[in-house]
Amino acid sequence: MSDKSTQLLRIGLPKGSLQEPTMDLFNRAGYNIIAHSRSYRPSVDDKELEIRLLRAQEIGRYVDLGFLDCGITGRDWIAENGADVEVVADLRYSKATSLPTRWVLVVPEDSPIKTVQDLQGKRIATEAMGLTKTYLEKHGVQADIEFSWGATEVKVPELVDAIVDITETGSSLRANKLRIVDTLMESYPQFVSSKAAYLDPWKRKKMERLALLLNGALEARYKVGLKLNLPEHKLEAMLHQLPSLRRPTISHLAGGGWVAVETIIDESVVREIIPELKALGAEGIIEYPLNKVVH
Ligand SMILES: Nc1ncnc2c1ncn2[C@@H]1O[C@H](COP(=O)(O)OP(=O)(O)OP(=O)(O)O)[C@@H](O)[C@H]1O
Numbered sequence: 624m625s626d627k628s629t630q631l632l633r634i635g636l637p638k639g640s641l642q643e644p645t646m647d648l649f650n651r652a653g654y655n656i657i658a659h660s661r662s663y664r665p666s667v668d669d670k671e672l673e674i675r676l677l678r679a680q681e682i683g684r685y686v687d688l689g690f691l692d693c694g695i696t697g698r699d700w701i702a703e704n705g706a707d708v709e710v711v712a713d714l715r716y717s718k719a720t721s722l723p724t725r726w727v728l729v730v731p732e733d734s735p736i737k738t739v740q741d742l743q744g745k746r747i748a749t750e751a752m753g754l755t756k757t758y759l760e761k762h763g764v765q766a767d768i769e770f771s772w773g774a775t776e777v778k779v780p781e782l783v784d785a786i787v788d789i790t791e792t793g794s795s796l797r798a799n800k801l802r803i804v805d806t807l808m809e810s811y812p813q814f815v816s817s818k819a820a821y822l823d824p825w826k827r828k829k830m831e832r833l834a835l836l837l838n839g840a841l842e843a844r845y846k847v848g849l850k851l852n853l854p855e856h857k858l859e860a861m862l863h864q865l866p867s868l869r870r871p872t873i874s875h876l877a878g879g880g881w882v883a884v885e886t887i888i889d890e891s892v893v894r895e896i897i898p899e900l901k902a903l904g905a906e907g908i909i910e911y912p913l914n915k916v917v918h
């Protein structure tokens with residue numbers, strides 16, 4: 624049927640570590656996803672979208688094969704699978720922070736292994752076999768790499784000498800008394816499309832709009848809006864003292880003598896700035912959250 628209302632974009636989203644932050648991001652981008660606890664086919668309030676929840680490790684491959692039009696998963700797994708896909712957008716979010724995931728070579732704190740060269744003839748466990756193999760080859764080191772189904776941290780030093788695993792905040796490494804020897808890769812999620820979907824004008828446009836809203840929501844994450852009124856003769860001093868206000872919008876208030884100032888700033892500097900504005904003579908200071916910022 625050529626009826627526009629029947630057009631569908633089939634998107635794969637990651638279950639597991641990235642599920643919650645991904646659902647949260649879609650929510651902030653304006654899509655309400657309702658995922659019933661045992662269902663991998665969540666419903667969404669956009670009839671042009673069809674969502675499938677899949678393991679992060681598999682999404683790249685199903686997009687490459689064209690079973691999904693597009694998907695969101697870690698760049699790490701897209702690379703590991705050698706998936707031949709188009710990148711619609713990089714999405715810089717993570718599980719707990721805004722730090723990227725890092726794949727790290729890790730040993731027990733008291734291990735004699737200090738550099739990759741010390742791994743010669745040793746045993747390494749990892750979920751990312753391809754990444755680890757390429758890394759060792761690059762350094763001319765021969766070691767036994769064995770596939771790990773997970774819970775990899777528990778395997779050193781009894782079962783293997785070293786592991787290659789994921790870290791974000793470092794708390795799992797600290798809890799297991801492990802030390803990083805080297806970083807193999809940094810990864811954020813990527814929004815990827817199949818070659819065919821990318822060539823379909825309707826799907827391409829739909830994906831690009833979605834990417835714009837997702838990135839707009841990410842951009843707004845750590846920013847807030849700030850509004851205040853200031854005696855006009857204090858304006859110069861304010862702009863001079865508070866460069867983090869960047870280029871605010873200034874409008875003149877009726878009656879003269881006062882200006883209204885409006886700007887978007889990093890949430891982290893607000894607690895410094897508000898008391899300074901007050902000290903400068905600002906009144907009616909309001910801070911408000913933002914849903915999206917699109918440049
Ligand atoms: N703690 C984390 N912080 C940020 N990103 C993470 C974290 N753990 C995993 N990821 C990212 O989520 C994706 C899936 O991670 P992973 O391969 O560990 O699977 P999972 O969803 O955690 O399931 P499991 O580990 O139980 O097999 C990867 O792209 C990875 O980079």
Ligand SMILES: O=P(O)(O)OC[C@H]1O[C@H](OP(=O)(O)OP(=O)(O)O)[C@H](O)[C@@H]1O
Binds near residue numbers: 790
């Ligand atoms: O540096 P950190 O912030 O501690 O993050 C790293 C942890 O996150 C991942 O586990 P995940 O949450 O995916 O659970 P899993 O063990 O089931 O994979 C990874 O396998 C580490 O255990």
Ligand SMILES: [Mg+2]
Binds near residue numbers: 640
């Ligand atoms: Mg995991």
